Amino acid sequence: MSGDHIHAEPTNFFRKHVFSVDHKVIAKQFLWFGLVWLGIGGIMAMLIRWQLANPGDPVPVIGSFLFPRTGGVIDPATYNTLFTMHGTIMIFLGLTPLIIGCVGNWAIPLMIGARDMIFPLLNCLSFWTVFAGGCVGFYSLFVPLGATEAGWTGYPTLSTTVNGLGSGETLWAIAVFLIGASSIMGGINYMTTVIRLRAPGMTWGRLPLTVWGLFLTSALNVLFIPVIGSAMLLLIMDRVFGTTFFVPASIMQGGGGGDPILYQHLFWIFGHPEVYILILPAWGIIGDLLSFFARKPAFGYRAQVGAMTAVTVLSAVVYGHHMFTTGLSAMLGESFMLLTMIISVPAEILFFSWLHTIWRGNIRFTVPMLWSVGVIFVFGLGGLTGIYCATIGTDIFLHDTYFIVGHFHLTMAASALFAAFGAIVFFFPKMFGRMMSPLLGKLHFWLTIIPLVSVFCMMFVMGYAGMPRRYYDHTSMEFLASLQHMNKAATHMAFLLGSAQLIFVFNFIKSRWFGKPASTNPWEVGTLDWQTETPLPHYNFKDIPTVVTGPHEFSHPALPEGRDWISMTEELPSA
Amino acid sequence: MKLHTKMMQRLTSLWTSGITRASLGLAILCGMAPEALAGGKRWGPVPFASDFGYRFEDLFWLITWLCVGSFSIVVIMILIPSVRDRYKPGRKAHFDHGASLKDKRLATVISAATFLVLDAWVLVIAMTDLREAWWNIPESEEAGVYEVEVLAQQWAWNFRHKGADGKFGTADDILQMNELTVPNGRSVSFQGTSKDVIHSLFIPAMRFKKDFNPGDINSVWFKPITAGNYTILCAELCGYAHYQMFGELHVLESDTFDNWAADASELGVAAYDSEDTEARWAWDWKE
Amino acid sequence: MTSAAISLPKEGIKSRVNTTLGMVFFIGSWSMSFGTLFLAFAVLRQRSGVWPPVGIALPSLPMATLATAVLIASSVAFHRALQGIDAKDSNAVRADGLGLPWIIGLVTGVAFALLQGWLWMDLMAAGRNPSSGLYESLFYGLTWVHALHVGIGLLSLLWATIGLAAGRYGSHRFSTINNIVIFWHFVDVVWIVLYLAFFIF
Amino acid sequence: MTSETSMRRSTTLIACLATLAFAALASFRGDSAPAEATLEEHAEEQAADEHGAPAEAEKPHMRAPIGVDLYVREDAWLRAPGPEWFKKQSDLQPGRFTFNEEGGDGEGEWVDAQNVYRLIYDEEEDVYAYWSWAGPEQLTRGRQDFLQFCSSCHGIDGDGYGRSGQWLRPSPRSFHQSNFKFTKVIQPLPTDAALMRLIKRGLEGTPMLPWALSDEQLTDIIQYIKYLSPEGEGWRDPFTGVGDVVESGEDTWVGKEEYAIERGKRLYHDPSGANCALCHPGYVNPSALGKLLGDDSVKARESYYLPVLKDSAYEVQGQPVKIMPPDFTWHQVRAGTTTQDLFETIASGIKGTAMPQWKGALTDEDLWALAHYVESLINDYKGKPDARAEFMKGLREAK
Structure with missing residues (x-):
């Protein structure tokens, strides 16, 4: 039977809390892991912003501790390392563990009515592999000859031994490979679980949108992470064994014959789906949350699922828009431009559905709801600015400027982060049995969205003014020095944004141990995860529930007065 | 605590009052204000000096106005329900799955219209620009290259x-x-x-x-x-x-x-x- | 462990589907991985004018053909072995899975690994190492990754062999060995593509 | 335990093995670099290069020390701080170290946390030499930074033949030749301070940029660069002079720049003066040369308005390269274009090229005059194509 794999609850500390195979423990492990890395990546972002606003000034307080050899000054090599690792950490070790690792592990079995993932041991291995990847990546910061400096994209030949002679870049590639392996394991587990372990009655049409988003993300993970895995293998071989996959003959002086552009193709075949890997769960989560807190069925459930699926499919064929300036042929360039534009159609359907979901609702502006509306806002900004980047005529100027930085931070980083925050606050009561403080949560939300939007909108202005990204010092030439005032302004806002996250840390820690105890179903929603006891028993469900209703049947006319929701296990009263 | 909660609700109701956009814009301006006061600063790119430079500017601003237009619609669509449909005990939300044929048609029409207005328009201009300018690399036989x-x-x-x-x-x-x-x-x-x-x-x-x-x-x-x-x-x-x-x-x-x-x-x-x-x-x- | 003496029923279809589905996804993932390598191969080969390069030592075609034959034989043997195990209704007899086909499969599998090693040694002896050029990069790079999977496959098969001998696996616990053999078939298919890419076309 | 759980193990097992096998692969070190390559080995490889080893075997650009333990032998010798320092040290601990400039027994050794310093005396020449051993830690740090920041042009072995340095003329400095062009010092070799100033400032108009490295990093790199000198040459010959920075003194022409320019112009073109126009272009019409110098017997060389390509002491892969003296109305002067910079460059000469050291040969007053003249050429014509074309037309037309 779908839920019959019961084994005894472990009593040993290691089996219970460290090498646990229980999806709930693993979700919490991913949560802590992701939050720690989010913090590290965030500190890196603050260092980057400090350097941009005050080029060559020693970093106050922590500078002499972090960079003793330069007396607290971030030197250009360190700066390159910082933005490289900031990107890598935020994508692979911050957001992925939070929004896929934590939310996926937590939500999938509970929402579909399963007792655990279908491959619990693989699940455990998935976490410890990403943990190992994180360790390797962190260690790479301290090796001789410097850490990776080739950007998170790691383009050859900068990332081959032409530039980075030390082992930093190799270790970075190994870390990315390990993290990728972890994602594949997770993806296989999620997909098989969703396909095989749904509770009776939990049809595909009744899956909560969160699960849909995670399912599609898993498909992308399983299909496209191997591509970067192979690219990393080739890169490692180039670096360690002297092969020449990405090193052209002109550099090698005899031998060689590889192609650095090949790497860019491989990287972006993965890299573009990676954007959707992060954003699909976010879409799923807010699709649910908007409906939950507007107390209204998710508008166009099928359309939303269809749009997400369409994006999943399309994501594989638009990657070329990252390479418009690399000398792509005219035909390829135009095709990729067209295909990229087509992605806006499913995106519009999603926006349409979300906005209609809150339209004429009975909206409870709880913290998760605020984050969800925030996602619509920042993703709207980021998505629309994507048109500039997809259009070659404008991209030819805006490519590799701060415009792109603003664009992808809003689309991928901010949207996924907001959805992750929303999901954390939403699932917190079930996870830890306590409520997070709504007051601090709202304060955190407002102090996050305002500086965040202003930082990245300023980046649009900077990019349009022609400021290239990945520059250590914009004051070294007159052309850019006259734009420095915007860099300073963005830095002020970024520091505000950074310090606002301390509110979250405080709120999280405080609520984890001292928060108000939560009731079984504090949000009054009908999905299966909220029909269980709090705290959750080891096997989630004593009896596997039978699903008879959809996940979003809020405010059904036939519901009794004073109750606007219905559990998925309850029959809808006939109107 | 109660007072705080109330204040937070006030803040949250910023969505409702239409100040949201203004405050966000203000935030951007506030951040920039100290630096903006000093002279000799640049806010946009240097004037274009190539014969296809105007194409970039035209296209950029076309997209910008299209985006401003569509984003305004999104913001309004957020603001209206935020004001009108805030939680009131006892009120029931409009029950609608959005699965009716009418809704499907509406979604299709709006998506198609947006695509045509937003993307296809830009796309056509961009293609023309590319063929006439950026990709029209002059042959070396051409005089004066x-x-x-x-x-x-x-x-x-x-x-x-x-x-x-x-x-x-x-x-x-x-x-x-x-x-x-x-x-x-x-x-x-x-x-x-x-x-x-x-x-x-x-x-x-x-x-x-x-x-x-x-x-x-x-x-x-x-x-x-x-x-x-x-x-x-x-x-x-x-x-x-x-x-x-x-x-x-x-x-x-x-x-x-x-x-x-x-x-x-x-x-x-x-x-x-x-x-x-x-x-x-x-x-x-x-x- | 007393299971060897007890007759256990055949593994249920549900359990088989569950695990095999996971394996299928794994294989899909791996296919993308090797697909990427073959894409790299195709692109790089397309870029270089003469293929294979003239005037340098190339890996030995007869030996590679032999290796291919050996690996196919191994796959077929394992397939036969699995059919044999699956045909049993229960594991009434201890270690009955470990029949001749299984042993043949294992031996030929190891033989393939040795032949692969010989191919590398031969090329090394001719002075061609991974950094000599593009052909060598591709040959060593792709066969290394493949050999890694051969190694994993052989270790898993060894695990399965021990399990079969001890009676842990059999028709009552079929999907473990089934999955390992599926993986081995996959390794086989990848080698055939490699062989075609490097030696035939 | 049901059968299903354990069935799932096969998938898990294979994933586990893949991870392990990968870790094994990753920890395996390739044969592209010697695992414990010492600097001597690198030097030997370098020597093999220079003796015509086949390119296939060597590929100088591919020797990348991936995963190599950086190890530097201990007896690298480098220049020590100077006699004053030794005096101070001998005052501190007279028993361990004697310094007696007159008496000739100035030999001794001083060891501190970083280095070993030694002073020796050559009776025949009656000179002192002093040097130190930079500690292996410092050299290792220096080598790391050199590899990270300098090797793309100056080569992994410091032979001036890095990947990005190919085809560059003038070529990046080879540190095996102990010759440095823009040191602005009197002696053949620059001091640490002079080198540091040069690196921090960069050379204008070349990929040698102003390096934003800390003093500590630069000190380490400089110790390593000095260490790259071949045995018995440059810094590793204790008796080669390490010079002091040229003293510029006060500009003697303040307020009288026009006279300085006039005087400089005469000196520049006068064969019995500085005779700069021998290699650099002449900036007067050949027919007006006699009038300028008041001596009609002076004849302009052929193509007077063009510079003459000169031999240099620099080599690229064993092949001597020629160096172009700059046309001041056209080329970028590498070592700076302020009057002060120009004075220092003219005074110290450019080591290893046909540009001699003028300090001593000309008075400071004349040097300043030349500097002013050159500066006026740069200011008036460089980057002003119309003005220059007009000017050059005047030079070429016979009068």
Whole structure:
């Protein structure tokens, strides 16, 4: 039977809390892991912003501790390392563990009515592999000859031994490979679980949108992470064994014959789906949350699922828009431009559905709801600015400027982060049995969205003014020095944004141990995860529930007065 | 606690009052205000100086206004329910799955309309622009095309002109480093590659950018329309001193340029060491 | 462990589907991985004018053909072995899975690994190492990754062999060995593509 | 335990093995670099290069020390701080160290946490030499930074033949030749301070940029660069002079720049003066040369308005390269274009090229005059194509 794999609850500390195979423990492990890395990546972002606003000034307080050899000054090599690792950490070790690792592990079995993932041991291995990847990546910061400096994209030949002679870049590639392996394991587990372990009655049409988003993300993970895995293998071989996959003959002086552009193709075949890997769960989560807190069925459930699926499919064929300036042929360039534009159609359907979901609702502006509306806002900004980047005529100027930085931070980083925050606050009561403080949560939300939007909108202005990204010092030439005032302004806002996250840390820690105890179903929603006891028993469900209703049947006319929701296990009263 | 909660609700109701957008805009302005007060600051790009520069500006602002329009709709669609449909005990939300044929039609029509207005419009203009400007690299037989070979390296730009004899790789070639001098009003066609890592030739005033990859030759062109000095940047991360890899473009009026080219070619011959075979890097112009 | 003496029923279809589905996804993932490598191969080969390069030592065609034959034989043997195990209704007899086909499969599998090693040694002896050029890069790079999977496959098969001998696996616990053999078939298919890419076309 | 759980193990097992096998692969070190390569080995490889080893075997650009333990032998010798320092040290601990400049027994050794310093005396020449051993830690740090920041042009072995340095003329400095062009010092070799100033400032118009490294990093790199000198040459010959920075003194022409320019112009073109026009272009019409110098017997060389390509002491891969003296109205002067910079460059000469050291040969007043003249050429014509074309036309037309 779908839920019959019961084994005894472990009593040993290691089996219970460290090498646990229980999806709930693993979700919490991913949560802590992701939050720690989010913090590290965030500190890196603050260092980057400090350097941009005050080029060559020693970093106050922590500078002499972090960079003793330069007396607290971030030197250009360190700066390159910082933005490289900031990107890598935020994508692979911050957001992925939070929004896929934590939310996926937590939500999938509970929402579909399963007792655990279908491959619990693989699940455990998935976490410890990403943990190992994180360790390797962190260690790479301290090796001789410097850490990776080739950007998170790691383009050859900068990332081959032409530039980075030390082992930093190799270790970075190994870390990315390990993290990728972890994602594949997770993806296989999620997909098989969703396909095989749904509770009776939990049809595909009744899956909560969160699960849909995670399912599609898993498909992308399983299909496209191997591509970067192979690219990393080739890169490692180039670096360690002297092969020449990405090193052209002109550099090698005899031998060689590889192609650095090949790497860019491989990287972006993965890299573009990676954007959707992060954003699909976010879409799923807010699709649910908007409906939950507007107390209204998710508008166009099928359309939303269809749009997400369409994006999943399309994501594989638009990657070329990252390479418009690399000398792509005219035909390829135009095709990729067209295909990229087509992605806006499913995106519009999603926006349409979300906005209609809150339209004429009975909206409870709880913290998760605020984050969800925030996602619509920042993703709207980021998505629309994507048109500039997809259009070659404008991209030819805006490519590799701060415009792109603003664009992808809003689309991928901010949207996924907001959805992750929303999901954390939403699932917190079930996870830890306590409520997070709504007051601090709202304060955190407002102090996050305002500086965040202003930082990245300023980046649009900077990019349009022609400021290239990945520059250590914009004051070294007159052309850019006259734009420095915007860099300073963005830095002020970024520091505000950074310090606002301390509110979250405080709120999280405080609520984890001292928060108000939560009731079984504090949000009054009908999905299966909220029909269980709090705290959750080891096997989630004593009896596997039978699903008879959809996940979003809020405010059904036939519901009794004073109750606007219905559990998925309850029959809808006939109107 | 109660008071705080109330205050927070106030803050949350910012959505409701339409101040949201204003406050966000204000935040941007507030952040920038101290720096903006000082003079000599730039907010936009330098004026374009190439004949296709206007295409970028036109397209950029077209997209901008389209985006402002559609984003306003999104914000309004957020604001209205935020004001009108806030939680009231006892009120029931409108029960609607949005699965009716009408809704499906509406979604389809709106998506299609948005696509046509937002994307297809931009797409058509962009395609035209590309074919008429950026990808319309002039053939070398065309009269008045000025050809330059570019060799990028960590961290400098090497430019090679044909010199007096009209051939690359000869003694009278003009070699420039981090400086490029071209005639005004003539199409300047580049072919470029790199010695080591990927670099990207970015001349903001000319509104173009092209990667130069090791082991491959890429072409790009522009036609200056205003004489003057412009900045050349590297737009692809190329290692430690990426931020210092910049040069200057001098666009000279054609008389001045002819004088310059004659002198430069002569000095090129004087500096040419026929025994130093190591120092050759020109290639035949690729069609 | 007393299971060897007890007759256990055949593994249920549900359990088989569950695990095999996971394996199928794994294989899909791996296919993308090797697909990427073959894409790299195709692109790089397309870029170089003469293929294979003239005037340098190439890996030995007869030996590679032999290796291919051996690996196919191994796959077929394992397939037969699995059919045999699956045909049993229960594991009434201890270690009855470990029949001749299984042993043949294992031996030929190891033989393939040795032949692969010989191919590398031969090429090394001719002075061609991974940094010699593009052909060598591709040959060593791709066969290394494949050999890694051969190694994993052989270790898993060894695990399965021990399990079969001890009676842990059999028709009552079929999907473990089934999955391992599926993986081995996948390794086989990848080698055939490699062989075609490097030696035939 | 049901059968299903354990069935799932096969998938898990294979994933586990893949991870392990990968870790094994990753920890395996390739044969592209010697695992414990010492600097001597690198030096030997270098020597093999220079003796015509086949390119296939060597590929100088591909020797990348991936995963190599950086190890530097201990007896690298480098220049020590100077006699004053030794005096101070001998005062501190007279028993361990004697310093007696007159008595000739100035030999001794001083060991501190970083280095070993030694002073020796050559009776025949009656000179002192002093040097130190930079500690292996410092050299290792220096080598790391050199590899990270300098090797792309100056080569992994410091032979001036890095990947990005190919085809560059003038070529990047080879540190095996102990010759440095723009040191602005009197002696053949620059001091640490002079080198540091040069690196921090960069050379204008070349890929040698102003390096934003800390003093500590630069000190380490400089110790390593000095260490790259071949045995018995340059810094590793204790008796080669390490010079002091040229003293510029006060500009003697303040307020009288026009006279300085006039005087400089005469000196520049006068064969019995500085005779700069022998290699650099002459900036007067040949027919007006006699009038300028008041001596009609002076004849201009052929192509008077062009510089003359000169031999240099620099080599690229064993092949000597020629160096072009700059045309001040056209080329970028590498070592700076302020009057002060020009004075220092003229005074110290450019080591290893045909540009001699003028300090001593000309008075400071004349040197300043030349500096002013050159500066005026740069200011008036460089980057001004029309003005220059006009000017050059005047030079070429016979009068």
